[in-house]
Amino acid sequence: xxxxxxxxxxxxxxxxxxxxxxxxxxxxxxxxxxxxxxxxxxxxxxxxxxxxxxxxxxxxxxxxxxxxxxxxxxxxxxxxxxxxxxxxxxxxxxxxxxxxxxxxxxxxxxxxxxxxxxxxxxxxxxx
Amino acid sequence: xxxxxxxxxxxxxxxxxxxxxxxxxxxxxxxxxxxxxxxxxxxxxxxxxxxxxxxxxxxxxxxxxxxxxxxxxxxxxxxxxxxxxxxxxxxxxxxxxxxxxxxxxxxxxxxxxxxxxxxxxxxxxxxxxxxxxxxxxxxxxxxxxxxxxxxxxxxxxxxxxxxxxxxxxxxxxxxxxxxxxxxxxxxxxxxxxxxxxxxxxxxxxxxxxxxxxxxxxxxxxxxxxxxxxxxxxxxxxxxxxxxxxxxxxxxxxxxxxxxxxxxxxxxxxxxxxxxxxxxxxxxxx
Numbered sequence: 001x002x003x004x005x006x007x008x009x010x011x012x013x014x015x016x017x018x019x020x021x022x023x024x025x026x027x028x029x030x031x032x033x034x035x036x037x038x039x040x041x042x043x044x045x046x047x048x049x050x051x052x053x054x055x056x057x058x059x060x061x062x063x064x065x066x067x068x069x070x071x072x073x074x075x076x077x078x079x080x081x082x083x084x085x086x087x088x089x090x091x092x093x094x095x096x097x098x099x100x101x102x103x104x105x106x107x108x109x110x111x112x113x114x115x116x117x118x119x120x121x122x123x124x125x126x127x
Numbered sequence: 128x129x130x131x132x133x134x135x136x137x138x139x140x141x142x143x144x145x146x147x148x149x150x151x152x153x154x155x156x157x158x159x160x161x162x163x164x165x166x167x168x169x170x171x172x173x174x175x176x177x178x179x180x181x182x183x184x185x186x187x188x189x190x191x192x193x194x195x196x197x198x199x200x201x202x203x204x205x206x207x208x209x210x211x212x213x214x215x216x217x218x219x220x221x222x223x224x225x226x227x228x229x230x231x232x233x234x235x236x237x238x239x240x241x242x243x244x245x246x247x248x249x250x251x252x253x254x255x256x257x258x259x260x261x262x263x264x265x266x267x268x269x270x271x272x273x274x275x276x277x278x279x280x281x282x283x284x285x286x287x288x289x290x291x292x293x294x295x296x297x298x299x300x301x302x303x304x305x306x307x308x309x310x311x312x313x314x315x316x317x318x319x320x321x322x323x324x325x326x327x328x329x330x331x332x333x334x335x336x337x338x339x340x341x342x343x344x345x346x347x348x349x350x351x352x353x354x355x356x357x358x359x360x361x362x363x364x365x366x367x368x369x370x371x372x373x374x375x376x377x378x379x380x381x382x383x384x385x386x387x388x389x390x391x392x393x394x395x396x397x398x399x400x401x402x403x404x405x406x407x408x409x410x411x412x
Binding site for chain 2: 002003004007086088089090095102103109
């Protein structure tokens with residue numbers, strides 16, 4: 001996510017195990033996809049972390065000090081890349097149901113306000 | 128319908144009794160056929176249709192069980208369809224649906240077996256234009272795209288949704304496939320432009336107009352749980368769904384005259400003159 005051109009994802013930590021079968025996909029992701037992912041996102045700090053005996057996951061650290069963790073156990077390299085891309089594209093905010101799809105500070109450009117007193121003084125028209 | 132059924136029964140009768148003489152064929156026909164068929168009518172029809180010398184050949188051809196009935200064309204499918212017309216409408220419709228389902232299954236299996244190639248660059252541009260946007264390029268740090276508010280608005284269409292936007296607004300649309308975060312877009316389907324003094328209505332699109340936007344985010348909406356239940360029927364289904372959305376920030380609206388922004392002199396701070404610094408430098412030299 002980039003707010004006014006500023007990327008919100010600061011750091012991505014790829015945690016994996018070199019022994020477990022659930023980390024097979026993320027190990028393949030690290031061998032094949034991580035170099036291209038790093039080149040495409042030079043602003044992003046990418047780290048790899050070895051956690052033996054645990055399932056693999058991706059940890060995202062955002063500029064607003066929020067963290068998001070995604071478990072990627074038993075996933076293919078393509079699925080791991082999809083999750084990494086989603087973390088990079090998303091904002092660090094908590095996901096909340098959308099109240100409105102249009103956020104604006106200026107409601108109207110062509111304002112026409114009719115005062116209540118003026119409507120009372122209008123002459124009655126007979127049809 | 129009764130005609131055909133009766134002819135079928137006749138065909139079976141004569142195929143089983145192959146020694147029946149052609150002369151007594153008509154009499155036996157009269158006995159088998161239902162009451163509304165009169166023997167006089169049959170005999171007269173037979174006389175007018177076929178001459179007596181060819182009665183044997185006519186009878187054998189008429190009552191042969193293996194004769195195919197041809198109405199419009201000689202294709203086998205037409206015969207099958209004709210047979211189906213005799214049945215009830217419900218049965219006929221079920222048969223058609225089953226055929227259609229089989230064909231659809233074949234097509235779907237064929238489509239599933241062959242993976243679709245990714246869309247080429249030309250296809251991407253064309254598809255994006257259909258939705259209503261065009262990717263211009265990446266946003267660079269040197270681009271000063273984010274301007275202060277201008278009292279101009281536009282009605283823009285993205286896909287099937289329309290938004291009333293002005294400079295600095297944020298809109299959330301369905302996921303735009305062919306663009307990435309921090310991409311500059313031009314929204315091409317502008318339906319209406321307006322300012323404080325004028326309004327331009329498009330028919331249906333305003334020509335020579337553009338709304339510039341920047342992609343801020345591609346994210347998933349909050350999970351919505353779809354719960355289905357039928358009471359007392361032991362049926363319950365739970366499904367989760369997260370919609371993919373794209374957030375855009377509107378940066379500029381072009382195609383309409385913008386009012387000039389009057390700068391109040393009271394609000395602006397006067398800049399301090401740098402004459403004293405220049406004097407100091409001259410003295411030191």
